[in-house]
Amino acid sequence: MTAAAAVVLSRVTGRLPHLLPGYAHWEQQAYTRVPQFLRWWIGDTTEAEFFKSGLGGLGMLAGGWIAHAAGRRGRRWAGFPVACGSGLWPWMTGSAALGLLLSDVAWGWTLPASGTWQPTFVPFVSVPPAIVLVYGAGWAVAATGAVLGAALTTPVALLLVDFVCLPLHLPTVIGNVTGMWVGALIAFALCRRLPWMPPALAARSTPAPDPPGGTAEPSPDQGPGWVVRRVLADFTEAQFFGNELASIGLVGGTVLTFLLNPLTPVYGSGLLPALLTSQVIAATVGVLVHRRRWAEHGWYPTFVPVVSVAPATVLTYGPTVQAVIAGAVFGALAGPPLAAWISRRLPPDFHPFIGNVVSMTVCTLVAVPLLGTLPGFEAA
Template sequence: MTRTTENFPNPVKSKAWTAVMRCLAGLAVVTVTTALAVVLTALSNAMPQLLPSNESQPYEAYSSIPQFLRWLGSQTTEAQFFKTELGGLGMLLGGWVAHIAWKRGRRWAGFPISYGTGLWPWAVGSALLGLLLSDLAWGWTSIATGTSQPTFVPFVSVSPAVVLVYGAGWSVAVTGAVLGAALTTPIALLAVNFVCHPLGLPAVTGSVTGMWGGALIAFLLARRLPWMPPPGGPFFADRPDEAGQQSVPASASTASSRHGPGWVVRRVLADFTEAPFYGNEIAAVGLIAGTVLAYVLNLLTPVQGSGLLPAVLTAQALTATIGILLYHRRWADAGSYPTFVPVVSVAPATVLAYGPTVQAIVVGAVLGALAGPPLAAQISKRLPPDFHPFIGNVLSMTICTLTIIPLLSILPGFTAVT
């Protein structure tokens, strides 16, 4: 019997079909998010105000323990621009579910939380303690100014990063929390209040400056603290390669080995929780569901009481989708790539700066996806091995927001919101 090429699949056609399916999945994500945004916007006038706003007066957060806990919970999602305790509770519960499912080997666990290191409980514990210390030490700045201040920064920077570099243990977790509150918050406060506000720059620029500035000092100090163990966490040995791709533990990379349409949807969701070092779609579902619920209960609760959640969410989904489709080969080769960078910087900051217009959503998302991830990867690969690569990510956020958002003001249709 004579065999012909018809008996065998064409690898070129197979790859092309997979690429088409990835694009269709990305289009579906953006379409669903846009439809949700349209519905939320249309219903905004009819929504009840059953949930108190987070932005009425910051000093109220320190008037009682329940109010303080609510304020603390809302700050766990401030890096995503949401700032709602329901979103934070959803993210933490989703993270716990994902961690338990990963430990038990469940197929539905999604991307291994905290990159399959098993350090999620220690990382989130250090992050929460760092946030608590930051609020206790620096909360007076919110009371004095009557505005929200970037006391949230330890939660998504030094505190959990120290755990991921040095491993589990109380000495590591507490040290990370203290270094986060003592270093990142004051730098962020100085940058936001004495640089960003006077110059009219996005506040996120100052917040992320506190993250990378504090992290550089923190990891230098950690080398010399006698009670700290030798760096041996998963990110000590796994460094970005020559192409700027950040390696991750094998368990996390394996979960990303098949990059079809389902992977695209899951990866877009997971990028919403990369900032707090979760990187898991279950945690992201909890985050987004809780945030949308908060918006329904009071549209002035999320996104600093601006009412811009629909536009911000659309911009974030669009920039994540573009980045993941554009750099999916980097994901396939290395198991990780910082496509989340514009999700928590350029895309939402553009909407806040220029309003919920189509051009602000699309242009901010596109430029952020093009510039943010490769710049972050290039910076991260040049860091010392005992410096967590998140430093490159947040430095990329600083550079991109400082350049892209002000330059957009010279384009027609971009008018700064007063």
């Protein structure tokens, strides 16, 4: 069904006028005027999914807020609880947005200087929200997370993308996610020594209401409806939202962007239909294969290939059937178990997301070059 929708989407867009500027023009104008910069900043919130869509970012944030408000009121339609069921969604999202703003302001000069895309988005989906989830609410915690995210994750990712990934023709996601876990390891070690930081939630005598590693919703009923909801929610797990409403806003806004100009999202590649198909396959296979672990643990990192191996394979080898399927299936089988294994071995005051992004690094580094040795896989 997803593949059929992708075909229809590709055909429809060829008949519509382009009502949005293309990605190349957007990138050129990003730091010339305040409105364009704000649009770029909002678009960065969807970079983890490779979408780069301002409308997608607005839709995701709106859906996240609705899910948070509805969840606090006990509405069943709120879906999987956002912010790992912690109730910290406003603080977490505020810290992530501030960290992203600091990153774009401090490191945005690398965009025109290099003439190529730069990973300034990485704080939004790494250190700032993770620190809030580990240390709790408060201005000091949120500001600390934002500053550490912009100061640590972005420069590491920049160095790896520009001096390792691009020269070696490796997917840039490897540099992005490596910057996240390297920066996070340093940041959480520093937080232990910062005098203004409160005790970590995991170390307090009264534990947090839900474990800070994921969307901790018991899942005894795993019928078709639950599978569809879980697949959809996986699209916003990278932002620590993990919610169907947020994902509907994200995907819906990105598809709308594609309809307005297919050369705007996904860096102007026109690959959104193939990318979405691969991501849906990755999430579906992951949720179905690891369904028992979902039931046992209440949460499982099946989203890992959705934001790493699956889209990286499509961007590397093009929208072929083999590229769409192979990266998705490999990532779904290998990524979640590796992520869970690493996360279980982290200290209690180091957020488990670190294991997820390490798994993304390893699986993408193995899968994408390996697939290139097989017949039918040629770099696009």
